[in-house]
Amino acid sequence: MRPAPDLRLYLVTDEPQCASAGRSVLQTVVAAVAGGVTCVQLRAKDSDGGPFLAQVVEVCRAVGDHVPVIVNDRVDVFLAARELGASVAGVHIGQSDLPAPLVRALIGDDAFLGLSASTDSEIIAAQTEGACDHLGIGAVHDTATKTDAPGGLGVAGVARAASLVGLPAVAIGGVKVPDMAPLAAAGLDGGAVVSAICCAPDPRRAAAELLAAWTEGLR
Amino acid sequence: MRPAPDLRLYLVTDEPQCASAGRSVLQTVVAAVAGGVTCVQLRAKDSDGGPFLAQVVEVCRAVGDHVPVIVNDRVDVFLAARELGASVAGVHIGQSDLPAPLVRALIGDDAFLGLSASTDSEIIAAQTEGACDHLGIGAVHDTATKTDAPGGLGVAGVARAASLVGLPAVAIGGVKVPDMAPLAAAGLDGGAVVSAICCAPDPRRAAAELLAAWTEGLR
Numbered sequence: 383m384r385p386a387p388d389l390r391l392y393l394v395t396d397e398p399q400c401a402s403a404g405r406s407v408l409q410t411v412v413a414a415v416a417g418g419v420t421c422v423q424l425r426a427k428d429s430d431g432g433p434f435l436a437q438v439v440e441v442c443r444a445v446g447d448h449v450p451v452i453v454n455d456r457v458d459v460f461l462a463a464r465e466l467g468a469s470v471a472g473v474h475i476g477q478s479d480l481p482a483p484l485v486r487a488l489i490g491d492d493a494f495l496g497l498s499a500s501t502d503s504e505i506i507a508a509q510t511e512g513a514c515d516h517l518g519i520g521a522v523h524d525t526a527t528k529t530d531a532p533g534g535l536g537v538a539g540v541a542r543a544a545s546l547v548g549l550p551a552v553a554i555g556g557v558k559v560p561d562m563a564p565l566a567a568a569g570l571d572g573g574a575v576v577s578a579i580c581c582a583p584d585p586r587r588a589a590a591e592l593l594a595a596w597t598e599g600l601r
Numbered sequence: 602m603r604p605a606p607d608l609r610l611y612l613v614t615d616e617p618q619c620a621s622a623g624r625s626v627l628q629t630v631v632a633a634v635a636g637g638v639t640c641v642q643l644r645a646k647d648s649d650g651g652p653f654l655a656q657v658v659e660v661c662r663a664v665g666d667h668v669p670v671i672v673n674d675r676v677d678v679f680l681a682a683r684e685l686g687a688s689v690a691g692v693h694i695g696q697s698d699l700p701a702p703l704v705r706a707l708i709g710d711d712a713f714l715g716l717s718a719s720t721d722s723e724i725i726a727a728q729t730e731g732a733c734d735h736l737g738i739g740a741v742h743d744t745a746t747k748t749d750a751p752g753g754l755g756v757a758g759v760a761r762a763a764s765l766v767g768l769p770a771v772a773i774g775g776v777k778v779p780d781m782a783p784l785a786a787a788g789l790d791g792g793a794v795v796s797a798i799c800c801a802p803d804p805r806r807a808a809a810e811l812l813a814a815w816t817e818g819l820r
Contacts, residue, residue: 430697431674455650457677462703478649484681 384492387450387471388420389516389552389572391593394454395424399580408440414579415445417589420572423474423496425454435459435466442468450494455479457488472496474518477504482513498554500535502546509547518574519543521555522565525576537561541568559595566599603711606669606690607639608735608771608791610781610812613673614643618799627659633798634664636808639791642693642715644673654678654685661687669713674698676707691715693737696723701732717773719754721765728766737793738762740774741784744795756780760787778814785818 393414400410411422424441426434438459442451446469453460454474463470472494475485482497489495497514499505500521508514523534534555535543544551553565554574565573575592582588612633619629630641643660645653657678661670665688672679673693682689691713694704701716708714716733718724719740727733742753753774754762763770772784773793784792792815801807 430695431676431699432697435699435703457650458675458680458699458707461677461680461707462699465703465706476649478651480650480654480677480681484654484684487684488677488680 384494384515386515386550387494389550389574390420390566390596391418391589392421392423392518392552392554392572392574393419393579393589394554394574394576395422395426396576396580397426397429399577403581403583403585405585407437408444410580410585411441412444413585414589415449417586418593419449419579419589420593421450421452423452423454423574425474427455431456431459431462435462438463438470439466439468442470446470452494452496457485460489460493472515474498482508482511486513496552499543502543505543505546509549514549516550516552516571517544517547518554519551520553520574522553522561523556525556537564537568540565541570544570559591562592562595563599566596572596603713603734605734605769606713608769608793609639609785609815610637610808611640611642611737611771611773611791611793612638612798612808613773613793613795614641614645615795615799616645616648618796622800622802624804626656627663629799629804630660631663632804633808634668636805637812638668638798638808639812640669640671642671642673642793644693646674650675650678650681654681657682657689658685658687661689665689671713671715676704679708679712691734693717701727701730705732715771718762721762724762724765728768733768735769735771735790736763736766737773738770739772739793741772741780742775744775756783756787759784760789763789778810781811781814782818785815791815 395407400407450471452472452474460473474496476498495514496516498518519540540553550571552572552574553570557573557575558578562573579585579588614626619626669690671691679692693715695717714733715735717737738759759772769790771791771793772789776792776794777797781792798804798807
């Protein structure tokens with residue numbers, strides 16, 4: 383049985399944001415993990431499979447033995463990375479990606495499967511289906527990263543949604559330092575960030591501040 | 602060992618083009634196969650995995666027992682369709698998708714693997730690697746469908762490129778009725794079309810005319 387990943391500070395990468403801050407995704411991830419990121423999801427919606435695979439392999443080589451590295455959407459990239467011996471930990475999918483039970487069948491029982499969910503029915507269906515290990519619930523705030531995401535639920539809204547089921551849940555969508563303590567206090571399992579790290583002048587320091595705020599919220 | 606697919610009239614789908622002609626991809630494929638299309642590649646670069654899988658499954662259900670249905674790029678969609686019992690025949694990849702040897706490892710030896718190639722070195726590498734079954738070589742003409750493709754090679758250029766290796770090759774890129782006979786006469790194994798069928802007022806009739814022109818070129 384796979385262990386539950388440490389979801390406290392969950393980095394979701396955005397290549398254009400990293401580039402706008404003058405860094406590669408790899409550089410951003412390495413710095414952020416040094417600062418305290420506990421889980422990394424590589425997302426590259428605009429990349430072809432070849433470059434995305436190369437990114438997954440290089441990030442796994444750098445940090446895959448320290449934190450779980452999770453591939454967004456592309457189950458085939460996950461499988462190809464495994465085929466190459468990379469220490470890739472799992473897949474994260476959204477509601478319009480391949481159905482969770484099929485993804486589970488393809489990745490096997492020793493890989494993590496995360497699922498994005500926003501509505502009560504999506505969250506309850508995720509538990510009923512039984513295929514995924516944890517949820518990404520949001521958006522906490524309105525965000526420009528995912529233009530197809532619904533409006534912000536707020537910390538209280540995300541916490542209420544997460545309480546509907548027993549699955550570990552991480553809050554996502556515009557999460558910044560001031561959100562981390564309230565999310566921890568509200569019983570979430572973690573905060574997922576994109577721009578708070580990818581756009582930060584110093585990703586290592588940004589990660590350290592986010593994790594410290596999380597820990598503060600648990601007191 | 603997998604049999605060589607009949608590549609003579611190879612339809613590559615484009616959902617926006619089908620929609621602009623007032624039809625779904627499924628409706629277009631069914632009509633085109635009735636008209637003589639010998640092989641269908643489903644391409645949906647802008648679709649998420651869920652809707653693309655649904656399209657692959659419904660097209661396989663309609664025509665998968667009559668002609669090979671091949672999935673563009675998304676090896677995971679191919680694998681999921683197989684998991685659902687769909688009669689999907691293979692995968693087609695481009696130079697920036699997952700590397701051909703990895704795709705072969707993921708799809709197994711009983712599935713077709715096609716590869717797009719434009720330059721002499723890409724074509725020769727495809728044969729050397731030994732992972733793919735056939736090539737799509739082009740563009741024959743400049744085309745608006747693939748904005749990342751190089752300029753037109755012409756019928757003679759494609760034929761020369763195809764003659765570099767022993768792999769079956771289909772010509773692609775702006776192919777219309779007047780190209781089919783010269784391509785057949787030049788020794789290609791087929792002509793791949795997108796807009797010539799997807800945008801046609803009557804895809805069944807368009808397919809019949811294209812196949813007739815191909816046959817004419819073999820005399």
